[in-house]
Amino acid sequence: MDTVSATAVVPSVVTATGHPLQCAGAWAVAVLARRSRPEEVTAADLDRVVAVVVEDAVRAAIAEKGTAAYDWWKVLFALYPNSKATHSKRPRDAAVLREALTALFAPDAVGSSAGGWPCTFCGARAGAVWTKSTLPMFDTNMALNTLPPNVPGWPVCRGCRVAAWALPYGAWVTAGSVTVLICEAPGVEREFVARNVREARRIMQLGFGARRSGARPELSAVRAVRALRSAVPAAATLWTFKNDNQDPWLRVVRTRQSLARFLAVVDGNAEPRRGWRLLELSLTKRGRDGRVETSGPDEAARLLFESDDGRGRSLLRHLHHLLHPREDSWNERDRAALTRLAFTYAEEILGMNPHLEPVATLVADWIEHGSGEPRGRLAEYRRVALNDYHLGHLLNRAQFRLMLDGRPVAAGPEDWRPFIERRPRAWEHRMLLAARVIQLLQERDVKVSDAAGSADEETERLVEQPILEPADGDFGDEMGEM
Known part of the structure; x- marks a missing residue:
């Protein structure tokens, strides 16, 4: 009797979806992990990305006002204004902050007995629920709760939780707004994110003062399209938003496919x-x-x-x-x-x-x-x-x-x-x-x-x-x- 061997399919720990913010974050995870695509990211890669995200957030949260590191805190505040890293009553002890933030990205329980719900973004099993304090553009302080009664939050799997906080690395950021790109050609998305990851490092080290005068996200997006040198028609869309507790807004602009x-x-x-x-x-x-x-x-x-x-x-x-x-x-x-x-x-x-x-x-x-x-x-x-x-x-x-x-x-x-x-x-x-x-x-x-x-x-x-x-x-x- 012949034996048929089958290779088990291991589900991706990170998947880029059609949601603009999740997609930008997933690509940021891939670039930070030095992978070609989000689907190539491994669990070990995800652990390393979490360590980077947490350390950068802790450094920004305890930084003195007026410093370069504090500029990255402004970015985080524009995305997660009520989070443990940005709240006005956040602890100033690095170890306490590190422990609290690391817990946000804890692996989901595995096994048939583990509970969970489908992830809001990718549909994978999620063992945690998140609310507006950790998810960008999910309500503001003007809307206390849009969830049904007795629903504690939106289910989010670990990969998408990490993507949500890797988002600022892959986005074009200012002290009060964030711009992400969605394109029909994945190579354009990766190129745009790779440029922004480099820019994020500069902001953390030198602050926004190091950015050249007049810089805009549209140029970065157009250069990403140009770098692809593809004859395949592909439209690019930029989503720019402000998410803090003052006056949230969203603006969408797009190019033609040609x-x-x-x-x-x-x-x-x-x-x-x-x-x-x-x-x-x-x-x-x-x-x-x-x-x-x-x-x-x-x-x-x-x-x-x-x-x-x-x-x-x-x-x-x-x-x-x-x-x-x-x-x-x-x-x-x-x-x-x-x-x-x-x-x-x-x-x-x-x-x-x-x-x-x-x-x-x-x-x-x-x-x-x-x-x-x-x-x-x-x-x-x-x-x-x-x-x-x-x-x-x-x-x-x-x-x-x-x-x-x-x-x-x-x-x-x-x-x-x-x-x-x-x-x-x-x-x-x-x-x-x-x-x-x-x-x-x-x-x-x-x-x-x-x-x-x-x-x-x-x-x-x-x-x-x-x-x-x-x-x-x-x-x-x-x-x-x-």
Whole structure:
């Protein structure tokens, strides 16, 4: 009789789930444990991660105000405002705190006789129940209890309990808020978490003062997407929240699935790459001492995210305002680069393939050859460029003016339709139209300003630098250390 041998399947001690906070914490556990994925973490790895989390929390809890270590306490307070490590009446004895915190992560009892419930996050058997004092974003002091009667808390298995407290290592943190990333490509999640684990170590050692000026989580997320270099469409979502006892809030922003493709096109083509660097430079703000106060790469990355409430800033809108003539107008090369960037974004991110040339030519012909000065007609066009009704009225007048002057008319009503109808993407069509009109005027050398755009040697040097790279770069090694 043949003997069939079977290999027992050992369940993972940590599993990344669809919950944004648990998922970020699970990846943080994996990075701290030097594992490729959360499912590879062993029980021994989990013990070592617990030791790190507890020691860091104890050090922060007993630190003096104003010290670097105390900055990590602010992070913990933003997540677990009523915990043993952050409560105003917490013990200042390290040994007492260590014992109390270690007990939070005690292994669950095993065996058929052990009780338990399904874990709130992953469904594994859980031997402990947790409440809002140890779980981030589970109620506030304004809601005393949302649990059913006689239910002491939410069941949480050991792996998810550790993940809940490894969360700040894998998140982008400030003194009062936390940002986590969820992405359809797991490699992006790991890359984002690995960067934040390194940053967490810096905060513990040097405090928030060591963070470069203007740093934002959006840049870290975009660089994680870019590092993956994957052709597979993958949207990234950032969840930013404040969880303390004052005024909790949550904000969600997300990218389109085609972000990786867009970044690859920008990276691989000289003109849109130059346009992106010009965008970054235009967004960089320096103080009187010359130091960066607002980081251009960070602010440019922020424009790639869209807010769920529709209040986020638009990359196309920003480029539209950037491209309008002004006293220090762009030279022809830079205007072409910024225009190409706008078209690349529309094509790759928004899926647009606008047919602009007939209407753009009509408007440019009218500005160049109509009655009066071109500068006045350009100013008139600028006033109506983004309004469907008034733009239609201007196109109508321009067509009649050119016909009466005996000049060819480049476009008719059917060409106007995408710009004057109230339909999806009409707004973006009008912004792209304005960019092309101004580009045509510059190519024709139509004078609308006394200023001539130029680029100095310093600007040329900066434009040639890589995109999405802060001036002072990153610190730390590839992976987090325990």
